[in-house]
Amino acid sequence: MVxxxxxxxxxxxxxxxxMGEMSQPYTAGGxxxxxxxxxxxESEAAVVVRALIPGADLADVELxxxxxxxxxxxxxxxxxxxxxxxxxxxxxxxxxxxxxxxxSAEKVRxxxxxxxxxxxxxxxxxxxxxxxxxxxR
Amino acid sequence: MxxxxxxxxxxxxxxxRPAADFVxxxxxxxLYLDMxxxxxxxxxxxxxxxxxxxxxxxxxxxxxxxxVHAMEFGDVEYSAQFALTDTMDKSRIAAQLANGxxxxxxxxxxxxxxxxxxxxxx
Numbered sequence: 001m002v003x004x005x006x007x008x009x010x011x012x013x014x015x016x017x018x019m020g021e022m023s024q025p026y027t028a029g030g031x032x033x034x035x036x037x038x039x040x041x042e043s044e045a046a047v048v049v050r051a052l053i054p055g056a057d058l059a060d061v062e063l064x065x066x067x068x069x070x071x072x073x074x075x076x077x078x079x080x081x082x083x084x085x086x087x088x089x090x091x092x093x094x095x096x097x098x099x100x101x102x103x104s105a106e107k108v109r110x111x112x113x114x115x116x117x118x119x120x121x122x123x124x125x126x127x128x129x130x131x132x133x134x135x136x137r
Numbered sequence: 138m139x140x141x142x143x144x145x146x147x148x149x150x151x152x153x154r155p156a157a158d159f160v161x162x163x164x165x166x167x168l169y170l171d172m173x174x175x176x177x178x179x180x181x182x183x184x185x186x187x188x189x190x191x192x193x194x195x196x197x198x199x200x201x202x203x204x205v206h207a208m209e210f211g212d213v214e215y216s217a218q219f220a221l222t223d224t225m226d227k228s229r230i231a232a233q234l235a236n237g238x239x240x241x242x243x244x245x246x247x248x249x250x251x252x253x254x255x256x257x258x259x
Contacts, residue, residue: 037210041203048203052173052210054237079169081160088156088171115173115237116197 035093036072036117047121049097054115055088061117065105070097070119150194150212155239157217165244166225172215173237180239182232189219189230191239 016034036051051072053061061074071094078090102124109120158169172180174195183190193215199208221227226244233240 039197039199039208039210040206041200042206043203050197050199052237054171054173055169057236079158079160079167081162081167083158083160085157085159088158088169112236114175114234115171 034095035089036095038095038097040097046123047099047101047103049119049121051095051117052115053093053112053117056112056115056117058110058112058117061112063110063119065103065108065121068098068100070099070121071095072097072117150214152214152216154217155191155215165242168219168241168243170215170217170239170241171237172234172239174212175215175234175237175239177234180234182239182241184221184227184230187221187227189221189241191215191217191219191241193239 036053039050041048049070053074055076056074061072064071064073073094075092076090099121103121104124107122111118156171160167170191172193174197175193176196179196180193195212197212199211221243224246226246229244231242
């Protein structure tokens with residue numbers, strides 16, 4: 001049997017999610033996913049990671065890029081006062097994104113807009129398929 | 138994040154109630170609503186009689202030609218209603234949208250500060 005540990009390998013997290021669903025079978029509609037929720041897209045030139053972190057400034061989020069992973073880390077602080085209702089998440093959070101392809105670390109760009117963090121990781125040029133022109137002799 | 142954040146991937150954006158915090162401080166009440174991805178021009182805050190209504194549509198612009206590896210959120214339509222009580226000053230409500238959080242400040246009504254009635258002993 002061959003197990004494909006491809007890019008963005010997420011099996012442990014999926015297993016956790018499945019176990020969570022089993023313990024709460026009657027939650028209609030959606031489910032509580034890990035915070036912050038992510039979107040990972042890959043185009044020919046770059047990998048883009050977006051996360052919904054409402055209430056956080058770019059300074060509140062710490063981004064660490066190693067060879068294989070991108071780590072999002074931060075903390076959401078609660079407001080002061082007397083709470084009558086609290087549904088928004090608070091406290092520290094962390095998510096690890098495996099990126100099993102070479103990205104050019106010096107060109108990584110992170111932006112924050114309307115509570116949505118966007119990290120653009122351009123692929124290393126060697127990774128991009130290059131067409132080789134074949135001449136006839 | 139609110140548990141209904143996960144949308145269907147086809148059809149119209151699902152309508153969900155944003156996660157909300159309601160906090161009382163000395164100056165009045167503060168309502169925090171998580172609305173990531175909402176631009177100011179897409180946000181409608183409406184007060185009619187004793188009801189505060191908030192409607193907003195997100196514009197994430199996801200999966201435009203990309204290969205999608207993970208998608209844990211998508212475009213939604215936020216919708217929320219709150220009842221205002223007599224202790225709140227409806228004429229001075231202020232709303233502010235920053236970092237994807239809508240903060241609505243509702244001041245306490247001055248004349249509604251509970252009066253203490255002194256009882257004289259006859």
